[in-house]
Amino acid sequence: MASDPIHQFNISKLVPIEIGGLDFSFTNSSAFMVATVVAAGAFLFVSTASRGLVPSRMQSIAEMTYEFVANMLRDAAGSQGMKFFPFVFSLFVFVLVANLLGMFPYFFTITSHIIVTFALAILVIGTVIVYGFWKHGLGFLNLFVPSGVPGVLLPLVIAIEIISFLSRPISLSVRLFANMLAGHITLKVFAGFVTSLSAFGVVGIGGAILPLGMTVALTGLEFLVAFLQAYVFAVLTCMYLNDAIHPGH
């Protein structure tokens, strides 16, 4: 059913693999994960291969990405946060390239699946929790106790802090997932209008200009969203990591 705007999110098995009753098949999603990693890795590897003192265009893109993420992390988490730089850089580039690859027609968008974004978010929050307790022990729980709050309000504030902390992986994953899903559905719906309207002859073709324009505009918007969501994901990761590094408010 090519008409279905949901069809593009279907997962099809390419190489069926089943272990212990669970389905670990190599699917189109897996293929695009591999493609994302290979594309991003190859770009970073090839563009820096010449190690130019004066960078080529490709190399300056790689360097700009490096500086961009490094500044982001340093601003949010200070110089101590730089030990997480490879992690944040990988997340940012992975999400960005996955989002951008999804913009190609007929390509699968791996970040449009909640389980993928949720797994990444859990990875982030898991890193925050593990590092926080490893580094500060129980002092990490100070994160939930803002300074300067009167004693009466403290239980309430702590409850709110804990709830907001627990909702972080959900908001982090749903934001990315919903943006990519909604964007691709909207694009598909408007593109569908173009074909279905143009089936009605001359008037229909005239009427199809509007959804066509919308499709073009939305494509531009989706490129922006693809970058923006990767950026937001990385920035929030930096801020959460900052909590793990400096738990006191």
Next chain:
Amino acid sequence: MFVAPAFAASDQPAENGETHSATEAGHGAAEAGFPPFETATYPSQILWLAITFGLFYLFLKRVALPRLAGIMEVRRDRIAQDLDQAARLKQESDEAIAAYEQALAEARQKANEIGQKARDAAKAQADETRRAVEAQLEEKLTGAETRIAEIKASALADVGTIAQDTAGSIVQTLGGGSVTKAEVAAAVKAAR
């Protein structure tokens, strides 16, 4: 023709039961199987995400990021080095300029001295020459004045003699008597 079949189905209410049920079945399947919520695909997605992202992370951490950091480090060092060299060269040129200016000032002073010396020497020589010429002139002048005085004295002496002679002859002619020369001379002297 992406949406066309679905639209066709909704535009024209079912002509026969078969089409209708087929459409409904299709809708039902789509709703039940909204792909992001199909939990059966989760293990596979998580596994492959872990594999791919894990490898990506390792690759970046071990290879790509150290390389990028190295490139930028080398560039930073090189720029700092070049700046140092530029600063050193600037200092050298400043020193050279200072040395040059000093040499220039010395040369100017020396030139002034030489000029002053030459001027003094020329002035001294001119003064000497002038003094010599003046002395010579003074001498000549004195000589001339002496001669004039002599000539004047002899002339005056001659005037006395002439006056005596003349007076003698005048007295002789007028008076007829003779007078002595001494008398005439005394008379002339008294008249003068």
